[in-house]
Amino acid sequence: MLKLCFFICLIYCVQSDEETECPEFTDLNIGNALSGTELQVQLLLYTRENPNCSERLIEHNVTASKYFNTSKKVVFVIHGFRPTGSAPAWLGDMKKLLLSSEDINLIIVDWNRGATTVNYVTAVENCGKVAEILKTYIDQMLVGGTSLDTMYIIGVSLGAHIAGFVGQKYNGKIGRITGLDPAGPSFTRQPPEWRLDRSDAQFVDVIHSDTDALGFKKPLGTIDFYPNGGMDQPGCPQTLFGGIEYFKCDHQRAVFLFLSSLKGKCNIITYPCDSYLDYKRGKCLDCEAFQPMSCPVLGYYADRWNKVLIPKSSPTKAYFDTSDQDPFCMYNYILYITTWNKSIRRGFIKIKITDYAGNTVESEMNSEASTFQQYKRVKILAGFHQDLDKISKISLTFSTKTLIGPKHKLRILQMRLKSLNNPERLQLCRYDFVLMENIELTFKPIPCLETDT
Template sequence: MKLNTDEACPSFTRLSFHSAVVGTGLSVRLMLYTQRDQTCAQVINSTALGSLNVTKKTTFIIHGFRPTGSPPVWMKELVESLIGVQEMNVVVVDWNRGATTVIYPHAASKTRKVALILKEFIDQMLAKGASLDNIYMIGVSLGAHISGFVGEMYAGKLGRITGLDPAGPLFNGRPPEDRLDPSDAQFVDVIHSDTDALGYKEALGHIDFYPNGGLDQPGCPKTIFGGYECSLTAYPCDSYRDYRNGKCVSCGAGQILSCPLLGYYADSWKEHLWDRDPPMTKAFFDTAETKPYCMYHYFVDIVSWNKSVRRGFITIKLRGEDGNVTESRIDHGSAVGPKYKLRVLWMKLRSLAHPDRPHLCRYDLVLMENVETFFQPIPCSKQQM
């Protein structure tokens, strides 16, 4: 008898909204993906590790609250991206039976039970020669706190935990042992992109990333590989306001890596954290609305000369070699005369993503209200570098 694809290759549990309404009891299923079997999962458990190679890195992906019962739409892409970037075991932790409910506290109450099941599995891995250094957990929503609970059971010796939008309700204000925190792994990085809704607002890791300030994410990538096509650079800063006001546009000259990178390679910046007490950093960046999501940041210095002050703003448009135009607005407090002119003594443009590139300048420019002025900047003189 020929098996169909669903029978041959186990897939993530799919439940109906009816299941969410009546509630589901907890059942955890572990599905292993490897470079050899990237699209066809193998169901494993603590008594049958299957083809899992304990000498290689093992990444656990743990989803969160599922109010409709549907599988996470991002799961397949994340699995493929992880296997594509490094040969490893990828274990999808399917606890949809338990996470599927319209009553959020019911799902949250099952997080520690999921963590205990994962510990039982990891114990068997360790017994067969695995190393805690090679265990990486990626947890989304409630899954972020599940990762933290597992890490706490191993006294923070797990290699790494990444928390994606850690759940806020029932975890906000809780002590470290009741949520994800930096002591749960050797390196903990967190991406906050829903802090005005169900996400956790405060810092939870060694480094916490806040795309677009951590609030609304227009078209924002949902996983650590969302901006994989280019390097998403973040800027350590105390607040999103300070970042937007240009107060945090340098990560320090002469360092091996000037600014932290979002995503899979975020741990390359951890050497910069241990000089801090506690070793925690907030980092901010902005994203575009469409793929590849990354934005190249530029810093603009403007020196104007005016006799009287009048409030206004300047709109700056940059046209790239591909013809695409990006636009930004700068508020200022100096427009002069009844015709609202602004005399710019000099304007300097410098790349933040590529600080080694030459700075570009424009000198002695008169701007008129509601009139676009086009110009091509030239390399700055040595005095303006």
């Protein structure tokens, strides 16, 4: 019996030591949400020296930290509303990928006690209080030699607005804020001082992925990204039969798109444009106006774009499409079509490309019909889920989507295919051929002549 008591005591002591040595994100449950939680904030520091075991920063003695390095960049990650109390599913990947991408002070801002409640308004009210607490920590960091220029705050949903409140307290001098689908409810009609705004940091980038429900629709940043138009995300449930994913999938997609940018599998290229419709119509696919930085990329490296040239009073909206799963990249091409039909034709063109290994990918059909007029060039945006480098065959299908009436022909004077993701690649052409409606035509393309523009 004595041995058993000693063994139990030993296990308890070891667990207590581990909890003391490695503080973790507060893990609550639905019971806590129902009863409500009082606001408590803890800052968990991770660095490359302690990537798996956090150090809890002391609120009024940050300089006592063993791992905090004032000469390194400071990155804060702030979560949002937690109606079930559990830790965010993306938190582990965020920590690991940020530390692998750059040698930084990574601080997870844990305000789960305060965010865990069924009363959303209570969580909203706590946002300003969290910002006040963060200011006490940051003030000490600044005294210790940290620079506002090297501070970067990543805020998710409500966390994006907390980031904005912190930025306001330093008159927009913080280096960067990233808002991942900033919360819309309770903030949509608020003035800039009561939400995230482009004036809250030197560079503010925002990903809007659920603008028709939980997210914020209007631009908030220096540059605002709208994947798939900013509303319904591919792969997310479209009906209530999708369960809890129906409510959170679109909203969380902004986080997973950001994480994808840290994995290095592909760059998600975006296109500055006035609207998603103009982007889909091929009106905004040339980024030469933004040289030498070209089109902005999404996510962690978005600030490499020409942020200095963008006035804060004039936000940039950027649109793009994604696939339905990680790493979410689409490989975009412009299909240029010049026809010589005497009569105007309206319709759709579906395109397939095949490489020399026999791999074939099919583009999504454009959501809007193109109008083909004699000798006028039409631009069609084509997106593929896979990147094929050396194209051996191209297949085109023309359709008017009409079920009755005569079948039409589309007489092509010139077809040209240009990669947007890799504009240095050889452009491919084909001349003088006819597409019969609903009949696929496959051919071997040839390099475009230099005179083809």
